[in-house]
Amino acid sequence: MSEDDEAPRGRRRGSIGARRNPETEAAVLMAAQALLAEKGYAGFSIDEVARRAGAGKPTIYRWWPTKADLFVAVYEQDKAAFVADPHAGDLKSDLIAYTRALWTFWRDSPAGCTFRALVAEAQGSKAALAALRDKFLPERVRTLRNIFARAAVRGEIDAADVEALLELYVGFNWLRMLTDRIADDKAAVDRMARLIAGARGDRKAG
Amino acid sequence: MSEDDEAPRGRRRGSIGARRNPETEAAVLMAAQALLAEKGYAGFSIDEVARRAGAGKPTIYRWWPTKADLFVAVYEQDKAAFVADPHAGDLKSDLIAYTRALWTFWRDSPAGCTFRALVAEAQGSKAALAALRDKFLPERVRTLRNIFARAAVRGEIDAADVEALLELYVGFNWLRMLTDRIADDKAAVDRMARLIAGARGDRKAG
Amino acid sequence: MSEDDEAPRGRRRGSIGARRNPETEAAVLMAAQALLAEKGYAGFSIDEVARRAGAGKPTIYRWWPTKADLFVAVYEQDKAAFVADPHAGDLKSDLIAYTRALWTFWRDSPAGCTFRALVAEAQGSKAALAALRDKFLPERVRTLRNIFARAAVRGEIDAADVEALLELYVGFNWLRMLTDRIADDKAAVDRMARLIAGARGDRKAG
Amino acid sequence: MSEDDEAPRGRRRGSIGARRNPETEAAVLMAAQALLAEKGYAGFSIDEVARRAGAGKPTIYRWWPTKADLFVAVYEQDKAAFVADPHAGDLKSDLIAYTRALWTFWRDSPAGCTFRALVAEAQGSKAALAALRDKFLPERVRTLRNIFARAAVRGEIDAADVEALLELYVGFNWLRMLTDRIADDKAAVDRMARLIAGARGDRKAG
DNA sequence: TATTAAACGAGACGGTACGTCACGTCTTTGC
DNA sequence: GCAAAGACGTGACGTACCGTCTCGTTTAATA
Numbered sequence: 001m002s003e004d005d006e007a008p009r010g011r012r013r014g015s016i017g018a019r020r021n022p023e024t025e026a027a028v029l030m031a032a033q034a035l036l037a038e039k040g041y042a043g044f045s046i047d048e049v050a051r052r053a054g055a056g057k058p059t060i061y062r063w064w065p066t067k068a069d070l071f072v073a074v075y076e077q078d079k080a081a082f083v084a085d086p087h088a089g090d091l092k093s094d095l096i097a098y099t100r101a102l103w104t105f106w107r108d109s110p111a112g113c114t115f116r117a118l119v120a121e122a123q124g125s126k127a128a129l130a131a132l133r134d135k136f137l138p139e140r141v142r143t144l145r146n147i148f149a150r151a152a153v154r155g156e157i158d159a160a161d162v163e164a165l166l167e168l169y170v171g172f173n174w175l176r177m178l179t180d181r182i183a184d185d186k187a188a189v190d191r192m193a194r195l196i197a198g199a200r201g202d203r204k205a206g
Numbered sequence: 207m208s209e210d211d212e213a214p215r216g217r218r219r220g221s222i223g224a225r226r227n228p229e230t231e232a233a234v235l236m237a238a239q240a241l242l243a244e245k246g247y248a249g250f251s252i253d254e255v256a257r258r259a260g261a262g263k264p265t266i267y268r269w270w271p272t273k274a275d276l277f278v279a280v281y282e283q284d285k286a287a288f289v290a291d292p293h294a295g296d297l298k299s300d301l302i303a304y305t306r307a308l309w310t311f312w313r314d315s316p317a318g319c320t321f322r323a324l325v326a327e328a329q330g331s332k333a334a335l336a337a338l339r340d341k342f343l344p345e346r347v348r349t350l351r352n353i354f355a356r357a358a359v360r361g362e363i364d365a366a367d368v369e370a371l372l373e374l375y376v377g378f379n380w381l382r383m384l385t386d387r388i389a390d391d392k393a394a395v396d397r398m399a400r401l402i403a404g405a406r407g408d409r410k411a412g
Numbered sequence: 413m414s415e416d417d418e419a420p421r422g423r424r425r426g427s428i429g430a431r432r433n434p435e436t437e438a439a440v441l442m443a444a445q446a447l448l449a450e451k452g453y454a455g456f457s458i459d460e461v462a463r464r465a466g467a468g469k470p471t472i473y474r475w476w477p478t479k480a481d482l483f484v485a486v487y488e489q490d491k492a493a494f495v496a497d498p499h500a501g502d503l504k505s506d507l508i509a510y511t512r513a514l515w516t517f518w519r520d521s522p523a524g525c526t527f528r529a530l531v532a533e534a535q536g537s538k539a540a541l542a543a544l545r546d547k548f549l550p551e552r553v554r555t556l557r558n559i560f561a562r563a564a565v566r567g568e569i570d571a572a573d574v575e576a577l578l579e580l581y582v583g584f585n586w587l588r589m590l591t592d593r594i595a596d597d598k599a600a601v602d603r604m605a606r607l608i609a610g611a612r613g614d615r616k617a618g
Numbered sequence: 619m620s621e622d623d624e625a626p627r628g629r630r631r632g633s634i635g636a637r638r639n640p641e642t643e644a645a646v647l648m649a650a651q652a653l654l655a656e657k658g659y660a661g662f663s664i665d666e667v668a669r670r671a672g673a674g675k676p677t678i679y680r681w682w683p684t685k686a687d688l689f690v691a692v693y694e695q696d697k698a699a700f701v702a703d704p705h706a707g708d709l710k711s712d713l714i715a716y717t718r719a720l721w722t723f724w725r726d727s728p729a730g731c732t733f734r735a736l737v738a739e740a741q742g743s744k745a746a747l748a749a750l751r752d753k754f755l756p757e758r759v760r761t762l763r764n765i766f767a768r769a770a771v772r773g774e775i776d777a778a779d780v781e782a783l784l785e786l787y788v789g790f791n792w793l794r795m796l797t798d799r800i801a802d803d804k805a806a807v808d809r810m811a812r813l814i815a816g817a818r819g820d821r822k823a824g
Numbered sequence: 825t826a827t828t829a830a831a832c833g834a835g836a837c838g839g840t841a842c843g844t845c846a847c848g849t850c851t852t853t854g855c
Numbered sequence: 856g857c858a859a860a861g862a863c864g865t866g867a868c869g870t871a872c873c874g875t876c877t878c879g880t881t882t883a884a885t886a
Binding site: 040041042043116117119120121122123124125129132133137161164165167168169170171172173174175176178179180181188191192195196198199200 | 246323328338371373376384387394
């Protein structure tokens with residue numbers, strides 16, 4: 001704050017030579033994040049980001065050719081706030097810890113809005129869809145996969161079920177987020193964790 | 207058909223007096239459906255729907271004040287093509303039948319595009335979110351809930367787990383649809399059905 | 413003035429139904445004229461016209477698809493201020509009267525800027541060139557042609573020379589305007605009129 | 619040619635020390651000329667010149683601070699192709715020869731485009747206007763003035779009319795060029811030359 | 825021989841304008 | 856009173872150029 005970096009009219013931020021200006025990059029990401037948090041996906045526009053960041057539109061398009069690229073970058077920047085792999089010792093506790101942390105992250109940081117914007121964008125753009133499916137999702141799912149993998153090592157679940165359980169659990173979280181139902185519902189998280197932790201794919205019913 | 211109802215310039219379809227014109231309604235829904243199927247969410251616009259339907263924009267806004275309303279109406283119209291409650295006799299078979307039918311429906315009718323558009327819209331509009339969560343989702347989930355309820359009656363699953371299993375399974379389907387991975391993957395559907403059918407929430411882990 | 417029609421934020425001027433709004437048209441022409449007068453060709457932009465007129469850009473593009481169309485319309489509107497066919501009785505007096513009136517018109521009304529803008533535009537756009545050559549120029553030259561035609565009837569010049577004299581005299585005026593030398597130089601105008609009035613194409617030189 | 623001087627990607631052309639690099643200058647002028655010839659005034663941009671010349675924009679702005687400077691330099695470079703003072707012996711023949719040569723020059727070399735660009739630029743920029751009026755025009759008119767001056771010496775025209783006739787004739791050529799009517803119209807050129815050669819300013823009408 | 829100084833290419837920068845599209849509202853005319 | 860028609864102001868879209876800037880390199884002239 002004291003340095004007033006992202007002030008629109010503070011000081012002119014020109015080029016620093018034939019290479020990317022990190023101050024501009026930071027200002028744009030900051031502005032995009034704030035705008036998403038304030039107005040959501042529908043109220044988001046490159047014009048407004050440029051305005052707030054005190055940046056030129058071509059600069060934004062140069063580094064983030066599509067909105068999806070920008071959304072991914074914004075999410076990337078926030079993710080430091082949520083990396084936690086709980087290591088609680090058993091699957092159910094891990095899932096509970098992870099899920100509550102994730103929901104809190106989505107609720108209390110701008111990341112939730114960013115995620116929702118990315119999903120929305122992916123429903124209308126091939127490029128965004130590819131970014132979501134082939135880049136964003138695999139990276140975001142890594143921690144959760146580790147949790148399931150450790151549980152399989154411990155014998156809590158069948159190793160062959162890891163990917164399927166992953167999809168189930170990720171789907172659950174998406175469903176909740178996309179329908180805006182991620183209040184801190186301890187009971188729901190507990191129930192779901194218990195259910196997942198008790199799932200077996202090899203039951204007699206085959 | 208013979209009269210070329212939805213043709214943009216075929217015949218003038220004026221007012222039929224001080225009441226809603228069902229031909230217009232049908233033409234609008236048809237046009238919206240076709241446009242979504244062709245261009246997807248990003249390429250969808252009220253202007254283009256009006257153009258194709260040979261309708262006035264105010265007419266559209268009068269009956270479907272938001273895009274979400276229009277998306278819901280379009281989906282509603284198609285759903286007749288997919289109502290099937292399988293009644294196969296056991297949960298796993300029911301799930302497999304249901305899921306494959308649903309994915310086929312999403313893939314081969316315009317309904318998949320409509321669903322994706324509705325979800326996207328809901329990420330940027332409170333009204334659309336409410337429509338999605340409080341109207342669309344409950345209606346769409348009914349058949350699946352019946353499937354789980356019958357399984358509980360048969361003792362295949364715990365009745366207390368029905369809602370949670372529902373969320374898990376719906377989340378899985380959403381995740382697949384929203385990342386455009388609903389090819390007819392028999393193995394994946396089977397595996398998931400087996401896993402769900404074998405889930406228990408009452409395991410010792412408490 | 414008292415009604416403050418072209419005020420950007422005075423009162424909203426919306427549509428008046430499915431037809432052109434003459435208030436908007438007037439506001440746009442007024443704004444374009446003023447902008448040309450203030451900033452000249454280089455400082456002219458459709459964006460700024462829209463801003464000043466309180467009009468939408470699409471509205472402007474709808475009625476004047478190219479800048480040339482707009483320039484022509486602006487000139488057209490001002491021309492009422494200069495229609496005078498002098499009828500002084502002899503060619504030289506007619507030319508002097510006409511030329512001084514024209515230069516005054518160009519100097520003291522926004523028309524000079526408009527004319528220059530149109531010529532400039534025509535150097536970079538086929539459409540503008542066609543408008544200038546095939547529409548603007550013929551209309552603008554009519555009065556001058558009448559002057560020469562009457563002189564031919566009176567026997568002051570050879571009827572066969574009318575078109576050529578016209579080109580010479582129009583060229584002279586263009587040259588002066590385009591190099592911004594149309595101060596009220598009575599001597600220059602007189603000299604030129606005397607020269608033209610005395611020109612003969614049928615001299616022995618064959 | 620053999621060294622492929624203006625090739626954008628042939629070889630890097632860096633600095634040759636603390637002084638102007640004539641290769642760069644030539645490449646820029648060549649590129650500007652070609653671009654004007656291809657795209658005309660509207661399609662001309664410093665960016666594109668820099669691109670084609672393989673030059674940096676600051677280099678261009680250093681040596682030709684305004685577009686007008688660049689246009690003038692380009693025209694200057696071509697003028698060698700047209701210097702001819704005809705010396706045919708009588709005014710009419712001189713004018714015919716001069717005019718046909720000039721029109722051919724404007725039509726068949728890039729000079730016509732350059733001239734038109736300079737005039738257009740002058741309608742929007744004080745600096746360009748000054749360059750056109752006070753530098754370009756006087757230089758370009760010199761040969762024609764000589765033609766008229768010799769005719770005056772021979773007694774074909776009144777010496778006092780030289781400047782006025784000059785303006786008339788230059789104006790005619792500008793008018794033709796700026797409205798793109800400089801096809802090789804022998805009859806028109808003849809007629810105009812005859813008319814000019816027969817003009818007298820001292821006729822009784824005084 | 826080492827240093828300085830300027831010109832070079834490259835290209836990023838904040839801006840502005842471009843011309844188009846969609847938004848949601850409005851008014852008129854005809855059924 | 857509804858419907859078609861379509862104009863309206865608004866504002867975002869993605870692109871092109873503007874003219875300025877800072878870089879790191881290259882070369883010639885100077886010390």
